Amino acid sequence: MHAVGGVFLAVDADLPKAAWAAYTVAGARDAIMDERLSLVWLDVAIGRYTEGAAILSELETSYEGMDGEAAWMRAADRYAALAQSPA
Numbered sequence: 001m002h003a004v005g006g007v008f009l010a011v012d013a014d015l016p017k018a019a020w021a022a023y024t025v026a027g028a029r030d031a032i033m034d035e036r037l038s039l040v041w042l043d044v045a046i047g048r049y050t051e052g053a054a055i056l057s058e059l060e061t062s063y064e065g066m067d068g069e070a071a072w073m074r075a076a077d078r079y080a081a082l083a084q085s086p087a
Helices: 015-027 035-046 050-062 068-083
Strands: none
Touching: 015 035, 015 050, 015 068, 035 050, 050 068
């Protein structure tokens, strides 16, 4: 897990911090990294938030398709927007 996203967030991390962590995984994803492991990490980082879980759910439905790379970039953009929102 550390190879995918660095350090785990504290349990009391707020949504912007969790979204920033999710952005770093979705946006700077290594093509060699197992995408399923990245999805698990994202769920740990942001899945407990309604907004984050919705983005993750959309990503899970399309990350393996023809539009997979674009799906990762859309998720990264949406996580970045959440990271900039007030806590």
